[in-house]
Amino acid sequence: MPEVPETPAPALRSSEPHPLDGLTGGAFSAATSGERAARIRDWLAGQPAPEQLQEVFKDLSQRDKGAARLVRERLDEIKRARGQEAIAAEWAAKAEALLAAPKLNIADAMAWQRDAARAGAPLSREPLADFKTRLAERVKVIEDLQHRVQVQREAAVLLAQRIEVLSTKPWSDARDAVDTLRADVQHWQDQAGEIAGDANWGSVDARFAPMLDASRTQLLAVWDAFQSAVAQAQAAATDPAAPLPPVPVWAEALRLARGEPAQAEADKAAPAAKAAPAVDPAVREQARAAVQEALERLEAETAAGHGKASADAAAALRAVLKEHGRHIDTALEHKVNGALVAAGELEGWQRWGADQVRAELVAKAEALLKRPEGQALGGRKMQETLRQLRDMWKQADHGGAPNHALWKRFDEACTEAHKVVEAWLDKIKTEAAEHKAQRVALIDEVKAWGLAHTASLDWKSQYRALQQFAARWREGGHVSEKVFAELQPLWKAALDAAAVPLETAQKSSLERRHAMIAEAVQLGAAPSLRIDAVKALQQRWQAEAQAVPLDRRQEQKLWDAFRKPIDDAFNRKSAEREQSAVALGARDRAVLEAAKALEAANASGDMQRIRAAMAALDAAVRSRDEEQKQAPAQVDTAVTAIDSGAETGAAGNADTQAAASSESADDGAADPAPAEAAAPKPAPRPVVAVRGDDRPGMRREAPAAPGRGGRPGERRDSRDGRDMRGPRGEGRFGGDRFGDRAPREDRGPRLGDTAFRAQRDALEHAQATLRKLAAQAHGEALTQLLAAWEKRDAALVPSVQELGGRVSPAVRGAWVQAVGAAPAGDAAQALLRLEMAAELPTPAEHLDARRALQLHLLTRRNDPAPAQTWGQDAARVLAAASDPGSARRLQGVLKVLLRA
Structure with missing residues (x-):
């Protein structure tokens, strides 16, 4: 046979490499996200170009968000760096302008550093770091010059004081000190000239230059006078005819050296003044x-x-x-x-x-x-x-x-404190400029918004937007009164122009709402209130209110005016209904009296009295038309019986009360309503034909149980489950069509609203009180049982009626026998079975034992479950010794099992 060529196996399709794998080092072909992120970090370490970063981020953001975040952070960093470069260039230009100015103000230099830091300029990086250092050095030089001026002024004062002190000493001492003083004065002048000749002298504060000039003038004046006086004293010492120097000490010494009398003796020797001439x-x-x-x-x-x-x-x-x-x-x-x-x-x-x-x-x-x-x-x-x-x-x-000294101190302190005010004023000025710019931008925004929403019909969003614009204008910050007076007319004009379509719609809405108010007045004034027309009108009002918003106060006033006539009509209708309800029939009065008696029984807390009152109320509700006249007498008889029963129950023993409590706790217990209080049921109609029941175990001649009467969806009575309107066909053709259904029980005529509400509330209160009393009786019985177990006293074990319907006499007998005997056995396994029967959690220290017991029970399929043997398990627990932990666990279990 010819050889069949072998079919080659299909080759596996190999994924083509990503175009950017070569650029990123294989990041796009990485198997895991962690490997991809590691390759992206290695690629970023090589400082790729921004264009490459943008291209990789665009493609990688669709594949791996985590790896793309690294590229995005690098892009953000480059963006911030570029922004900082622009800011740095701006502030570098300002610093160059300050340094190039012939006069540098110290406040401007300090403000440059402060404002640059606020603007986010990178002062720690070049070139701003260099400019910051240069400005700081320039400011330091200027401050040093100012300090040197103050030092020179004090030095000038000290030199003048030295010269004045020499005028009180002999002139020879002054002559000896002339050379030293001349050198000091010349040195002072050289230093002053050096200060004035400094390149930064023009940047010094304006008050320092006059200070230095005044000190130089004063010192030179004192020095020239001193030199002249010394020269004159030397001339007078060598020439007796030369004039004496103007210094009193030196002149007196030279006069004594010449041998002339002192000045005081010369004054005494002077001739007396001539007598003054006579005065008119x-x-x-x-x-x-x-x-x-x-x-x-x-x-x-x-x-x-x-x-x-x-x-x-x-x-x-x-x-x-x-x-x-x-x-x-x-x-x-x-x-x-x-x-x-x-x-x-x-x-x-x-x-x-x-x-x-x-x-x-x-x-x-x-x-x-x-x-x-x-x-x-x-x-x-x-x-x-x-x-x-x-x-x-x-x-x-x-x-x-x-007082000039105090004034100087006061003025310096106020000037220093005023720097805070100056900084605050600068801040206020800056904020005012910003607020003005914001308000101008808001006006432009409102104008643009008005042009963009001219044809819009979404009045709600327009009203909200205009309110937001007004709120932003109110919160726009403080500006001066002059600026506010300039901007306020522009703002009002822009806002009014933007609000023209909304105001037109609001005007039309007001007209429609006033028309609906007039229509509501007409509906409210009509003799008969049309509910459908009122609902339709209210829906129209709601639609109008949701479509076109108005001012809250105006809308509330319109709503009140619209609602008032309708509310008045409903109040009038309610008043008429109440007036009609005041005239109660005999049956309604009987129901009210029975409801009051039931409320009184609820307040007494007597279970028998409450049940008797409930039966009396049910009899009053079921009373027929022909029995309405006898209903008050029946209610009085029931009330009297209730009172006598209450007295008898109060005088009886506690077992009767507990028995009543156990009956209320048992769901299957029947209401002990007196037979004579219930209305007699009509005799059932005779069965004409029956359908045989073909279910297994049922007799053929027995009729089948009646099914659910009525059509699907029909309402059933809440008490007997039957259709309130009767079986199918009844009422439509005058009777039961097939005759195989029981007739509907007649519950009497309809109660009035007041009587119906009173009997409903009384029944609800009675049921709640019965549940409360049953719970109390159950708790008392359980407490009594635990006390009997603790004291080992069988006489204290509650009766079967007190324990409830879940405990049979045989179980109670086993409990009594267990309690009466001496403690024996271990209750651990019995407690675990009880907790499993009650489906309660087991304490943590016994969880292992419970799991072991559950595994053991799985191997014993034919043994009864714990839920079936909980009575015997409780007897085993009661036979063992009592301790607080076991008592607490037994109480929790029996609380569930006795009420299950």
């Missing part, structure tokens, strides 16, 4: 009157204690004395001198008081600089405080002569 009496009287008038004014001001006025009066008196003092007598002159002394004392006291006030103000001004950081004053508060301090200083100056 009229002139003398005029001078006396002028001085007397000025004197009286001074005395009055001094007595009043007016410091400033007394100083003015004293000055006026001195002026009068200069003119007329030589013409007054001695008595008036003494009186004038006394008044001037008194005025001087008052002026001194005023000056002292003013100095005390000034010292206090200086202390306050200096304390502003020493406040801790947490208590530092803000800009506005500091400005107000400084203004108050300066006003108080002016008031102190009005009361006395100025």
Whole structure:
């Protein structure tokens, strides 16, 4: 046979390499995400170009987000670096401008560093680091020059003091010190010239240049006078005819060296002055009157204690004395001198008081600089405080002569504290500019928004957007009154233009809402209230309110006006219904009386009384029309029986109460309603034909149980499960179509609203009270059983009625026998079986034993389950010794099993 060629196996399709694998070192072909991230890190270590990074990120972000994050971080870093480079270039240009300026202001240099740091400029990197260092050095040089000026001023003062001290010593000492002083003065002039010739002298504060010039002028004046006096003293020492120097000490020494008398003896030897010529009496009287008038004014001001006025009066008196003092007598002159002394004392006291006030103000001004950081004053508060301090200083100056030393300290402290105000003002100015720019941008944004939403019909979003614009304008920050007056008209015009479509829609909506309000008034005034028309009108109002929003207050007022006529109509209808309900029938009154009796029984807490009251209420509800007249008498009889039953139950023993409790706890227990209280049921109709029951074990002649009557979806009665409208065909054709269904029980006529609500609430309260009493009885029985086990007293074991329907007499007998006998056996396994029967968790220390028991039970299939033998297991536990742990576990188990 011919050979069949072998079919080659299909080759495995090999994936083509990614175009970027060669660039990234095989990152796209990596098997795992971790390997891909490692290769991307190795590739990033080579500092790839931004274009390559962008290309790799674009493709890698769709494959691996984790690896793409590394590329994105590198792109963000490059972006930040570029942004910082632009900022660095901007601030470098500003620094170059500051350094190139012939005069550098220290505040501008410090502000450059502060503002650059706020703008995020990289001050720690080049070139800004170099500019920062150069500016700092320049500022340091300028501050050093200012400090040297102050040192030179103090040196000039010290040189002048040395020259003045030499004027009090012999002129020979001054002659010997001339050369030393000349060298010192020349050295001072050289240093001053060096300071003034410095390249940064123009950047020094303006107050330092006059300070240096004044010191130079004063020193040179004192030095020239000293040199002239020394030269004159040398000439007078060598030539007796030469004039004496103007220095008193030197002149006196030279006069004694010449042999001339002293100046005091020369004055004594001088001839007496010639007698003054006679004065005209009229002139003398005029001078006396002028001085007397000025004197009286001074005395009055001094007595009043007016410091400033007394100083003015004293000055006026001195002026009068200069003119007329030589013409007054001695008595008036003494009186004038006394008044001037008194005025001087008052002026001194005023000056002292003013100095005390000034010292206090200086202390306050200096304390502003020493406040801790947490208590530092803000800009506005500091400005107000400084203004108050300066006003108080002016008031102190009005009361006395100025004190320049205190004023210097006060002014320096206020100037230093004012730096805080200056920084705050700069901040306010910057923020005001930013706020103005934001408001202008907001106006432009509103204009653009208005043009973009001219044709939009989404009024809700437009109203919300306009409200947000208004809120942003209110929160736009503080601007000056002038700027606000300029921007406010522009803002109102832009907002009004943007709100024109919305306002038009709101106007139309208002007209429609007023029409709906008028329609609501008509509906409310109609004799019969049309519910369908009211619902339709309310739906129209809701649709209109959701479509076009209005101001909240206006919309609330319109809604109140729309709702009022409808609410009035419903209130009128409710009032009519209540009026009709007031006239209760005999049956409704009987139901109300029975409900009140049941509420009273609920309050008593007697279970038998509550059940009797429930039966009486059920009898009153089921009473028929012909029995309505006898219903009040039946209710009274039931109430009397309830009261007598309550008294009998209260006088009875506790077993009867516990039995009633156990009956309420048992779900299968029947209500002990009296037979005579229930309405008689109608006789069932005779069975004409039956359908045989062909189920296994059923008799053929027995009729089948009735099925669910009615059509699917029909409502059944909540008590008997039958259709409230009767079997199929009943009422439609006048009777049962087949005759195989029981007739519907007639429950009597419909109750009124008040009676129905009263009986419903009373029944709900009664059922809740019965459940509560049953739980209490169950808890008491369980507690009594545990006490009997602990005391080993069989007489304390509760009865079968107290324990409930879950415990049979045989089980109770086993419990009584176990409790009465001596403790024997181990209850561990029995407790585990009880917990398994009750499906309760086992304590952690017994979990291993429970698992072992469960495995053992799986091997014993024919043994009864723990849920079937829990009575015997409880007897085993009661036969063992009692301990707190076992008692707690047994209580939890029986609490579930006795109520299951």
